Amino acid sequence: MSITRRDFLKIAAVTGGAVAATTPAIKSVLALGRKPASLPQFVPTTCEMCFWRCGAIAKVVDGKVVKLDGNPIHPNSRGKLCARGHGGIGLLYDPDRLKTPLINTGARGEGKFKKVSWDEALGFVADKMKKIKEKYGAESIALLTHGTVSTYFMHLLQAFGSPNFAMPSFALCRGARGVAFEVTFGEDVGNPERLDLQNSKAIVLIGSHLGENAHNSQCQEFAEAVGKGATVIVLDPRFSTAAGKAKYWLPIKPATDLAILLAWINLIISEGLYDKEYVAKYTNGFNEVAQAVKEYTPEWAEKETDIPAKLIVETAIVLGKNKPNVLIHPGRHTAWYSDNVQRQRAVAILTAILGSYGRPGGIYLNPKKKLEPVFLSEKDYPDHKPAMNKGKYPFAGEEGVTHEIVRTTLTEEPYPIKAWFITGTNIMKAMPNQKDTLNAVKKLDLLVAVDMMPYDGVMLADVVLPECTYLERHDDFFTVKERSFGISIRQPVVQPMYETKPGWWIAKELGKRLGLEEYFPWNTFEDFLKMKAQTWGIDYSELAKKGYIDFPESAKPYLAPGEDYKFKTHSGKIELYSRELKEKGFDPVPRYTKHSQPSEGWFRLIYGRAPVHTFSRTTNNPSLWELMEENVAWVNAKVAKKMGLKNGEYIVLVNQDGVKSNKVRAKVTERIRPDCIYLVHGFGSTSKLLHRAYHRGADDQQLITRYAIDPIAGTVGMRVNFVKITKEV
Amino acid sequence: MPKYVMVIDVEKCIGCMACVIACKKENNVPEEYFRTRVVEEVRGEFPNLRMELRSELCNHCENAPCIDACPTMASHRAKDGTVQIDRKKCIGCKACILACPYDARYSHPKGFADKCTFCDHRLKEGKKPACVETCLGKSRIFGDLDDPNSEVADLLRKYDSSVRLEFAGTRPRVFYIKKKFAGGM
Numbered sequence: 001m002s003i004t005r006r007d008f009l010k011i012a013a014v015t016g017g018a019v020a021a022t023t024p025a026i027k028s029v030l031a032l033g034r035k036p037a038s039l040p041q042f043v044p045t046t047c048e049m050c051f052w053r054c055g056a057i058a059k060v061v062d063g064k065v066v067k068l069d070g071n072p073i074h075p076n077s078r079g080k081l082c083a084r085g086h087g088g089i090g091l092l093y094d095p096d097r098l099k100t101p102l103i104n105t106g107a108r109g110e111g112k113f114k115k116v117s118w119d120e121a122l123g124f125v126a127d128k129m130k131k132i133k134e135k136y137g138a139e140s141i142a143l144l145t146h147g148t149v150s151t152y153f154m155h156l157l158q159a160f161g162s163p164n165f166a167m168p169s170f171a172l173c174r175g176a177r178g179v180a181f182e183v184t185f186g187e188d189v190g191n192p193e194r195l196d197l198q199n200s201k202a203i204v205l206i207g208s209h210l211g212e213n214a215h216n217s218q219c220q221e222f223a224e225a226v227g228k229g230a231t232v233i234v235l236d237p238r239f240s241t242a243a244g245k246a247k248y249w250l251p252i253k254p255a256t257d258l259a260i261l262l263a264w265i266n267l268i269i270s271e272g273l274y275d276k277e278y279v280a281k282y283t284n285g286f287n288e289v290a291q292a293v294k295e296y297t298p299e300w301a302e303k304e305t306d307i308p309a310k311l312i313v314e315t316a317i318v319l320g321k322n323k324p325n326v327l328i329h330p331g332r333h334t335a336w337y338s339d340n341v342q343r344q345r346a347v348a349i350l351t352a353i354l355g356s357y358g359r360p361g362g363i364y365l366n367p368k369k370k371l372e373p374v375f376l377s378e379k380d381y382p383d384h385k386p387a388m389n390k391g392k393y394p395f396a397g398e399e400g401v402t403h404e405i406v407r408t409t410l411t412e413e414p415y416p417i418k419a420w421f422i423t424g425t426n427i428m429k430a431m432p433n434q435k436d437t438l439n440a441v442k443k444l445d446l447l448v449a450v451d452m453m454p455y456d457g458v459m460l461a462d463v464v465l466p467e468c469t470y471l472e473r474h475d476d477f478f479t480v481k482e483r484s485f486g487i488s489i490r491q492p493v494v495q496p497m498y499e500t501k502p503g504w505w506i507a508k509e510l511g512k513r514l515g516l517e518e519y520f521p522w523n524t525f526e527d528f529l530k531m532k533a534q535t536w537g538i539d540y541s542e543l544a545k546k547g548y549i550d551f552p553e554s555a556k557p558y559l560a561p562g563e564d565y566k567f568k569t570h571s572g573k574i575e576l577y578s579r580e581l582k583e584k585g586f587d588p589v590p591r592y593t594k595h596s597q598p599s600e601g602w603f604r605l606i607y608g609r610a611p612v613h614t615f616s617r618t619t620n621n622p623s624l625w626e627l628m629e630e631n632v633a634w635v636n637a638k639v640a641k642k643m644g645l646k647n648g649e650y651i652v653l654v655n656q657d658g659v660k661s662n663k664v665r666a667k668v669t670e671r672i673r674p675d676c677i678y679l680v681h682g683f684g685s686t687s688k689l690l691h692r693a694y695h696r697g698a699d700d701q702q703l704i705t706r707y708a709i710d711p712i713a714g715t716v717g718m719r720v721n722f723v724k725i726t727k728e729v
Numbered sequence: 730m731p732k733y734v735m736v737i738d739v740e741k742c743i744g745c746m747a748c749v750i751a752c753k754k755e756n757n758v759p760e761e762y763f764r765t766r767v768v769e770e771v772r773g774e775f776p777n778l779r780m781e782l783r784s785e786l787c788n789h790c791e792n793a794p795c796i797d798a799c800p801t802m803a804s805h806r807a808k809d810g811t812v813q814i815d816r817k818k819c820i821g822c823k824a825c826i827l828a829c830p831y832d833a834r835y836s837h838p839k840g841f842a843d844k845c846t847f848c849d850h851r852l853k854e855g856k857k858p859a860c861v862e863t864c865l866g867k868s869r870i871f872g873d874l875d876d877p878n879s880e881v882a883d884l885l886r887k888y889d890s891s892v893r894l895e896f897a898g899t900r901p902r903v904f905y906i907k908k909k910f911a912g913g914m
Contacts, residue, residue: 066754067754067755068754069751069862070863080747080862080863080864080865081747081751081863082745083746083747083749085747086747086750086751086754086863087750089754210743211743211744211745212744214745214746214747214865219745219865219866220865220866220867223742223743223865223866223867223868224741224866224867226741226743226866227741227866227867227908229908239775239776239780241743241744241780241782242743243778243780244778244780244781244782245740245743249776249778251775251776611744611745611746611747612746612750622760623750623753623754624750626760626761627750636775637774637775638775669771670771670774670775670778671771671775671780672775673775
């Protein structure tokens, strides 16, 4: 590591961690007859190129960001940034950025924008909101949101009187995992996940493609484990980068993961490979599980999964032998099929019987640190009609369910939704069934977008409010629950460019125009942060200088031998058999569900990530675009040969409902099963204002016209679409 | 004189591409050009596959064909043993680009040959090259091979290593180690 902690502190002490201003040129450089150059300044902040939220240090020269590096003292970055983190400069200086507030003068979705002042834009939005409230009630305004900007707009909407918000991060991403782990262990595995990868002796990845999914510290620990000789087992229809590191690549038939998980649980129990002491001390319902999984033999699982029974047994033995230092990766994007929660429950049960929760190499425990909550304002929110954002799903999370917002908008049941705020989320690329989304948008009286780039969803808006990038603004503190607890700051490293404004400012100014000033009782967000720091007993200036403050005494990663530990479940024990699920009418122990498979000539559409992009957010980023300008459709080599497809040839994918993709190059490869097509998610933008990304590659979401819904928590299954290949481009 | 080398632990590369872009930003490499890359090689047929990810960059050869090919001595061996290009002396004849068997050089739009410098400007400040510093897998390791206590010396003692195109006789200073079989079943 080139910057030691001491060095960094020295640098930070000079810059004061504040907004970099130009420093006077040095005379000795002038004497050489060269262009005067300012001393670089180094300002720590928190990255937002994805949602891992690494500590970054910006190198600023003459008011321009020239380099971003990882903050060595931040546990999510450890002195390193991923490609996207380095590419933050590309976002900041992307000429396609939203620069001024805009109002659409054409039909909805036409994107005939005229530039307006902030005053006009905010006045327009406030007037419309007041009218909608008068006619339908404040609850008729919904918020679809993601990222830090959510903080301010959830606050604003609730102050206005609407509880109806939804984040794609629940139903469309990690919701199922969260619910399954809460039901089993009493808490989710965290974000970033509390995975003790660096100490794992055996690692199971179920579709998790670490490396291609470049979550910084998790990738660092995965590589370290691989280097130390951990046995990696990868279940994936595609030979991912991680599969390339695996001793066992199990090219499983998609939609059958639960079969192998249940067979493993059965084998580990019946062969006595489970952690007997741990199970006896910390769990409930072992016998019920043992009984329920008896039918799931390796021979049965072979028929379901295409994985030889012999290998299922061999890998079960690997898990048993390495227990408890085994990590069954709980996954992150788990919105696959109609039984997401039950599949993730099987992951949780397997983790528990191997004794790896709270053990080295498994899932480490939450750090012990409680801070008093500090709210944006002390004023209570007004009363409102019951929220509709969780639908009828008993285990839906606090983040809300996106498709319930769409459904309610379309049906007006239980009451009409007449306005959407979309903040930091590209509704066209995040949500399945674009037709439903567009039909819902048509029914609105108002659509407001707050974002940094003219993404597809933003183009549908009546009013566009341009937020500045993470490098130009303060945001709320990030509380990091790594092995120890810590606090990370985001602060501007340069001043906002163009007419862009921080999210907090936009919400506060809109609040003013709605008569909600009292909900924003601070002048600048930094004032609020300073007050918060004071309440927490943290030295704000130290945090601003270092970027991160760690509380090492909070760490308690592992259970002590024989420790009495109370899990946060109803019984205080790990619920292998879930009474909670049973009470709500669901299977208390996961049971196998058969999902339909593609017929001859059709392929299941699967999707994932590339290390240089974050969803559709970065496809136009000049720094990252040049590393991957468009996605490719992975086609099995034998299939391609049969069809006469050449590598690199443009094809079009057509789904079961006749929806055609953009043209996309075929990647003819041995690295995928013959019954699947794989696309990296986020491409094929329809926004003409994204000059690099426009119409480049194919949009997986466009082809995801159908989706399944998990009745337990309302999470979505998006891997249920089948496509055909056509050469007519 | 130090003997700077890079050791690449192939097994620990997870293909995240952080090195590629960190290098571009650190060295202000123009659009469409790269000083380093990660090459993916797949062998076998479904489902019996193995894959290797290999970082490639200038090898800072001890017997450097680019230096021999350069008519103006712009390509030269610097005091620290690395191979460098003096932009002022470079006439843009591209002889070095053709001479390099590793495709490590490109013609900069401003008219001179350009390539990896091992981030010599950072070495002078006691830092490691940008790609090494940000490598998520710690797959790129850098140091002075003449220092017996360095990590690179330790790794090259412990493990068999190879260089690219050994038969070319260029004696590269970028070494590849494979601790064990890396690949599918």
